[in-house]
Amino acid sequence: MDSLALGVEPDPEPVADERSPVTLCVNGETVTLTLDHRTTVLETLRDRLGLTGAKKGCDHGQCGACTVLVDGRRVNSCLLLAVSQDGAEITTVEGLADGEAPHPLQRAFVERDALQCGFCTPGQICSAVGMLKEAADGFPSHATAPGTPPGGAADLDADEIRERMSGNLCRCGAYPRIVEAIEDVTP
Known part of the structure; x- marks a missing residue:
């Protein structure tokens, strides 16, 4: 059944002034695209650039399957409008490896069998x-011990890791292995 049969008008095609050129540095490569102002970073990555690592899970910023790094900070890419990120450096799971060598976290996830279906794994x-990086830079979490000096690297025990990763859901329940994999690469 189409939207007209339901009495709903379809979204109009965007006009020229609803699109803007956007330059992004994605996984080390600069790209310039003309995008509808409503296009999210996730849609840009998946639909325009063919980078399908980040997943569209909830599309509401609640599951973390779409997590990427923007200027080194983790973000839910389903909530970010691409036009607001003009000039940003975006790193996806595809861009973490060093050539053919996987990132230490990618290797740890495999070695610890920290995934089942794999849908949430890139995020x-x-x-x-x-x-x-946040922990190394001294950003506290709810689980950070009271009295921890501000600005110092956080001690990443299992409780701290679980708290800091709580925005990323795993439908399969691989959480114990995810925590172990992260512990394997903590300094």
Whole structure:
């Protein structure tokens, strides 16, 4: 049944002034695209650039399957409008490897069998990369021990890792292995 049969008008085609050129540095390569202002970073990555690692899970920023790094910070790419990221550096799970050598977190996820269906894995790995940097930079979490000096690297025990990764859901329940994989690469 089409939208007209339901009494709903279809979205109009965007006009020229609803599109803008956007330049992004994605996994080290600069691309310039003309995008509808409503296009998200996730849609840009998947539909325009063919980078399908980040997944569209909930499309509401609640599951973390779409997590990528923007200027080194982890973000839910389903919530970010691409036009607002003009000039940003975006790293997806495809861009974490060093040539043919997987990123240490990618290797740890495989070695620890920290995945089952794999749907959430790219977002989990990107989130873990961002989380490790946040902890090293001294950003506290709810689980950070009271009295921890501000600005110092956080001690990443299992409770701290679980708290910091709580925005990434795994439908299969591979959480114990995910935590172990992250522990394997913590300094």
